[in-house]
Amino acid sequence: MAETTTTTTSQPLKPKPKKRKSRLTLKQSKYLFVYSCLLLPLIFYITIRFYPTLYTFNIGFREWNILSPEKPFVGMENYVALAQDPVFRKSLWNTLIFIVFGVSGQVVIGLAIALLLQRINKFVGVFRVIYFIPYVTSIVAVSWVFRWLFMNNGIINEFLVNIGIPPQLFLNSPDQAIYIIIGTMVWQALGFQMVIFLAGLENIPKMFYEAAEVDGANSWHKFKSVTLPLLNPTIVFSVVIGSINFIQVSFTQVVNMSVNAAGGPLHSTITIVVYIYQLAFRQYSMGLASAATVILFLIVLAITIFQMKVLSRKFDY
Amino acid sequence: MSKQMKSTIAYTLLILGSVIMIFPFVWMVSTSLKTALDVYTLSIFPENPTFGNYLRIFQDTLFGKWFINSIIIAVVTTLSVAFFDTLVGYIIAKFKFIGKTIIFIAILSTLMVPTEMLIIPWYLMSSQFGWVDNYWGLLFPGLMTGFGVFLMKQFMEGIPDDLLDAARVDGLGEFKIFWKIAIPQVWPAISALCIFTFLSNWNAFLWPLIVLESAEIFTLPVGLSFFASGEFESQWELIMAGATITALPLILVFFLLQRHIIKGITLTGLK
Numbered sequence: 001m002a003e004t005t006t007t008t009t010s011q012p013l014k015p016k017p018k019k020r021k022s023r024l025t026l027k028q029s030k031y032l033f034v035y036s037c038l039l040l041p042l043i044f045y046i047t048i049r050f051y052p053t054l055y056t057f058n059i060g061f062r063e064w065n066i067l068s069p070e071k072p073f074v075g076m077e078n079y080v081a082l083a084q085d086p087v088f089r090k091s092l093w094n095t096l097i098f099i100v101f102g103v104s105g106q107v108v109i110g111l112a113i114a115l116l117l118q119r120i121n122k123f124v125g126v127f128r129v130i131y132f133i134p135y136v137t138s139i140v141a142v143s144w145v146f147r148w149l150f151m152n153n154g155i156i157n158e159f160l161v162n163i164g165i166p167p168q169l170f171l172n173s174p175d176q177a178i179y180i181i182i183g184t185m186v187w188q189a190l191g192f193q194m195v196i197f198l199a200g201l202e203n204i205p206k207m208f209y210e211a212a213e214v215d216g217a218n219s220w221h222k223f224k225s226v227t228l229p230l231l232n233p234t235i236v237f238s239v240v241i242g243s244i245n246f247i248q249v250s251f252t253q254v255v256n257m258s259v260n261a262a263g264g265p266l267h268s269t270i271t272i273v274v275y276i277y278q279l280a281f282r283q284y285s286m287g288l289a290s291a292a293t294v295i296l297f298l299i300v301l302a303i304t305i306f307q308m309k310v311l312s313r314k315f316d317y
Numbered sequence: 318m319s320k321q322m323k324s325t326i327a328y329t330l331l332i333l334g335s336v337i338m339i340f341p342f343v344w345m346v347s348t349s350l351k352t353a354l355d356v357y358t359l360s361i362f363p364e365n366p367t368f369g370n371y372l373r374i375f376q377d378t379l380f381g382k383w384f385i386n387s388i389i390i391a392v393v394t395t396l397s398v399a400f401f402d403t404l405v406g407y408i409i410a411k412f413k414f415i416g417k418t419i420i421f422i423a424i425l426s427t428l429m430v431p432t433e434m435l436i437i438p439w440y441l442m443s444s445q446f447g448w449v450d451n452y453w454g455l456l457f458p459g460l461m462t463g464f465g466v467f468l469m470k471q472f473m474e475g476i477p478d479d480l481l482d483a484a485r486v487d488g489l490g491e492f493k494i495f496w497k498i499a500i501p502q503v504w505p506a507i508s509a510l511c512i513f514t515f516l517s518n519w520n521a522f523l524w525p526l527i528v529l530e531s532a533e534i535f536t537l538p539v540g541l542s543f544f545a546s547g548e549f550e551s552q553w554e555l556i557m558a559g560a561t562i563t564a565l566p567l568i569l570v571f572f573l574l575q576r577h578i579i580k581g582i583t584l585t586g587l588k
Binding site for chain 2: 026029030031033034035037038040041042044045048049050051052053055056059113116117119120121127128129130131132133134136137138139140141142144145146148149151153154155158187190192195196198199244247248249251252255256261273276277280281286289290293294296297300301304
């Protein structure tokens with residue numbers, strides 16, 4: 001109201017805003033709204049998402065050290081070089097270990113916690129909070145706390161010695177380090193898995209269990225023939241989320257927990273993302289690094305397609 | 318097996334698990350209160366408890382600054398994501414216009430591109446435009462997300478068209494309809510989106526590590542990592558004090574909002 005009065009007094013000849021508005025039809029004003037709201041997001045997606053994606057594909061076919069002005073086209077050479085690079089192959093293998101052990105560990109334990117919580121009546125809320133806390137804790141802080149727990153002269157070795165087991169090398173051992181890092185990640189992700197599974201379990205209608213009981217099924221049978229099949233979409237969801245998490249977030253854990261901050265000892269914990277970081281920002285081989293990210297993209301794409309295929313499949317109960 | 322016994326076993330297992338979940342936190346806080354001399358004594362209760370490590374961290378390092386940087390980055394990113402993703406999700410769910418399908422598919426397709434694939438061009442852009450080592454460089458990649466657009470579109474579709482048309486008949490402008498009518502309907506989804514965005518920005522490590530150079534502008538994760546592997550290497554009482562400062566604020570927020578947070582995760586997980 002106040003605005004209308006000021007405009008009319010200062011510029012009496014200008015049409016009132018209300019009149020101007022009525023000149024646009026409803027349809028036109030909708031279009032105006034839609035495209036003006038999409039303007040900034042479109043600029044963002046084109047410049048910050050699409051252009052960089054295409055740029056990386058392009059650099060993957062070129063030899064380029066960040067300092068050199070020229071970027072000669074080399075075809076598949078970067079990909080061939082990566083295929084022959086033992087460190088890159090090791091990083092792919094380690095990424096696979098991260099996914100296989102990490103995801104199966106967190107799905108099995110997360111489901112077990114959810115099932116146990118279903119069996120009890122009291123303190124369900126308290127347990128849920130306790131198991132969830134690590135998920136909302138800073139990843140870097142958790143990495144250093146576990147590094148301290150698993151120190152050579154740390155509390156866990158002290159405990160092992162007390163029960164008669166010789167002290168272990170843990171993060172200093174090329175055989176154990178990767179599993180300590182996976183264990184830390186599983187520990188931190190359990191709460192998330194638990195919440196997802198609790199929701200999935202609550203969605204299973206009680207009558208299926210009752211029907212199974214009438215048929216004389218014991219707990220194990222009920223779990224196998226009712227819970228597991230009906231929970232399948234939830235399990236697929238958490239496997240996919242977990243896999244992508246283990247591929248990407250593992251960077252933070254590996255950099256902070258490995259003894260040389262670069263996937264050591266002896267490259268035993270290096271993952272593909274850590275190697276990409278080293279290629280690009282330590283060795284400045286942008287061509288090689290870009291080619292490696294394209295391979296990472298293909299892995300993530302394969303996992304996503306797997307998810308869509310499995311989730312769109314119809315389930316018969 | 319009797320029902321009584323089954324629940325006793327369940328309680329026992331859950332309590333054992335709880336010890337494993339909580340012990341690292343107890344050990345972190347306990348170590349942070351020890352003196353440098355006592356740090357290897359490995360007792361849970363410090364013999365000579367002290368806050369000296371915390372004092373030293375705030376005096377000798379830029380932890381306070383890093384803390385503020387982290388808050389600024391996480392809050393600004395979360396607000397931007399909440400606003401733009403909700404707006405774009407609303408437009409795609411509730412309007413017919415030329416190019417709609419292409420725009421939606423294009424935004425969805427960005428979900429399949431891992432961030433790691435974009436960091437090299439982002440870095441080159443940043444160094445070309447002078448965004449290295451400042452807030453804008455830290456912020457710009459996360460201002461909008463495909464995940465949020467998808468999530469908000471799913472929820473906006475549930476709003477009845479009649480409700481929006483009624484508001485149009487009443488003469489409300491399009492933006493007001495979005496702000497006053499649509500947003501209150503999807504508030505739980507927006508708060509879930511905010512929680513996820515805040516958490517992932519609070520934890521962001523790879524991009525800040527690349528784009529930041531000087532210590533004044535570090536975020537907490539980069540600062541803690543830098544200080545634990547550098548100046549204070551192997552001084553575990555100081556590192557654990559730093560870890561406590563980094564971890565505690567989010568745990569406190571979680572205790573305040575735990576119902577919302579758990580509900581939000583359930584909500585987005587099942588959509």
